Amino acid sequence: MVRSNNQDSAYAGDHLFLVADGMGGHAGGDVASALASKALASLDMEPEGTAESNVAVLRKAVLEANTKIRETVGDRPELSGMGTTFTGFLTVGDKLALAHIGDSRLYLFRNNTLSQITRDHTFVQRLVDSGKITEEEAKTHPRRSVLMRVLGDVDSSPDIDTEVLTTRPGDVWLLCSDGLCGYVEDVDIEKILRRRLSLQSAVDALIDKSLAHGAPDNVTVVLVETTAEAQPILEPNPRFAGSAANAPSPRDGEVTTARTRLLNRRRPVRKPPQVEESHFEPRVDEYLAELIAETKRRNRRRRLLWLFGVLAVLVAIGGALLFGYQWTQSRYFVGTDGDTVIIYRGVQQDLGSISLHSVAEDTGITLDKLDGLERRQVERTLGAGSLEEAREIVLRIGSGDD
Incomplete structure (x- = not known):
């Protein structure tokens, strides 16, 4: 055909x-x-x-x-x-x-x-x-x-x-x-x-x-x-x-x-x-030796390509993880450590045993100074796009208490 x-x-x-x-x-x-x-x-x-x-x-x-x-x-x-x-x-x-x-x-x-x-x-x-x-x-x-x-x-x-x-x-x-x-x-x-x-x-x-x-x-x-x-x-x-x-x-x-x-x-x-x-x-013997050598080179190239491919995938995954982590560190949220109101940097979720947030500021405001609604909001966490925005949230909570 x-x-x-x-x-x-x-x-x-x-x-x-x-x-x-x-x-x-x-x-x-x-x-x-x-x-x-x-x-x-x-x-x-x-x-x-x-x-x-x-x-x-x-x-x-x-x-x-x-x-x-x-x-x-x-x-x-x-x-x-x-x-x-x-x-x-x-x-x-x-x-x-x-x-x-x-x-x-x-x-x-x-x-x-x-x-x-x-x-x-x-x-x-x-x-x-x-x-x-x-x-x-x-x-x-x-x-x-x-x-x-x-x-x-x-x-x-x-x-x-x-x-x-x-x-x-x-x-x-x-x-x-x-x-x-x-x-x-x-x-x-x-x-x-x-x-x-x-x-x-x-x-x-x-x-x-x-x-x-x-x-x-x-x-x-x-x-x-x-x-x-x-x-x-x-x-x-x-x-x-x-x-x-x-x-x-x-x-x-x-x-x-x-x-x-x-x-x-x-x-x-x-x-x-x-x-x-x-x-x-x-040229049977010469050709056989030549093509065997070519086969070895081709297999070597195939292994190198496979290795480069794996490395490229790993680099891509690593880059994506790094980019994702950097993005999480540009976020903030207002939460609590159980006693006081804390401004955290990052996101509330964890990646396995890796924590994606850390303490940015301890406000010193204790939970017992908040009314019931404010306390529940802080315990559920309040998201913020920047540290300044997180501070404004804390000020609103503090002024409510005053």
């Missing part, structure tokens, strides 16, 4: 499922993700061998896709700097052969509980792993878009995470770009999967949830469910999505009611945050 082009690509086939999130903006993020998706789609056939051997096959194919992207940049220099994440798996019997690089994710929904399988190759994840920041702080960190590993013209042989995963009947595997997991909380994803009527309805609901948060990034979702027995493939039905899609399919024209309602609004339901373009940083 914010970006003008779709840099995500996805493929949902018979044995291969993947999500790729391009980087490089208009310079070619969509090209990179589409190249990777189409290059890997050739693996979508009945796998031979074990899941372990197919992990090696998948890894080799991902590296070949990386070479393809680099060659494309060589032919088209204007695409320099483009790259893409990749998270995908091949189904091999009751196992999955997984390959992963970047910050797109694979989740497992098992026994009504969602768990993240892949680990992000991002700067903030490095900070979390090293204990520098928390998971919550990582969600809003200003460097959360910095990728440490991607496919592209930045590395001829990038490090790719691979793993063999065992599935159980009823498992639901969720592949997504960070347009979903970056803006929709895991607890909300889990609720949607728990309440799903079908995989497609869950996909629609997850995308609608991202749209409800303003969809500041492209969002792509693939869901795969494990069944007790292998389902016969009567007719291959591979589907590309995003920038890898060759042409709109009938399903591409379908939009859920909730999504239509949101898209027809002039502005998203929530104001979308500003999203920095993802980018790769080749």
Whole structure:
């Protein structure tokens, strides 16, 4: 709902499922993700061998896709700097052969509980792993878009995470770009999967949830469910999505009611945050040290600002108290100490154990010299705006006695 082009690509086939999130903006993020998706789609056939051997096959194919992207940049220099994440798996019997690089994710929904399988190759994840920041702080960190590993013209042989995963009947595997997991909380994803009527309805609901948060990034979702027995493939039905899609399919024209309602609004339901373009940083160790130092400086500045803020509040409170006290000392009242009439400076109220008045003058007039009304007035105190006014009140009381 914010970006003008779709840099995500996805493929949902018979044995291969993947999500790729391009980087490089208009310079070619969509090209990179589409190249990777189409290059890997050739693996979508009945796998031979074990899941372990197919992990090696998948890894080799991902590296070949990386070479393809680099060659494309060589032919088209204007695409320099483009790259893409990749998270995908091949189904091999009751196992999955997984390959992963970047910050797109694979989740497992098992026994009504969602768990993240892949680990992000991002700067903030490095900070979390090293204990520098928390998971919550990582969600809003200003460097959360910095990728440490991607496919592209930045590395001829990038490090790719691979793993063999065992599935159980009823498992639901969720592949997504960070347009979903970056803006929709895991607890909300889990609720949607728990309440799903079908995989497609869950996909629609997850995308609608991202749209409800303003969809500041492209969002792509693939869901795969494990069944007790292998389902016969009567007719291959591979589907590309995003920038890898060759042409709109009938399903591409379908939009859920909730999504239509949101898209027809002039502005998203929530104001979308500003999203920095993802980018790769080749100087991993230097950059990590530099940004860790920057994080420390930022935390130090934050603590200093907090301290200055507290001091400013304390100064303001102290100034208000001082001003208030000075005002009270400009007031006077006529009262008694129980025996004689006294002119007091200040106000009759006390601030806890702090008295806000003191004796200004002892008039020497005893209470027994006053009539009943005057005595009651003095006991209740008579306010005055100045010492002279207080003295005039005392004179009136004294003259009444005379």
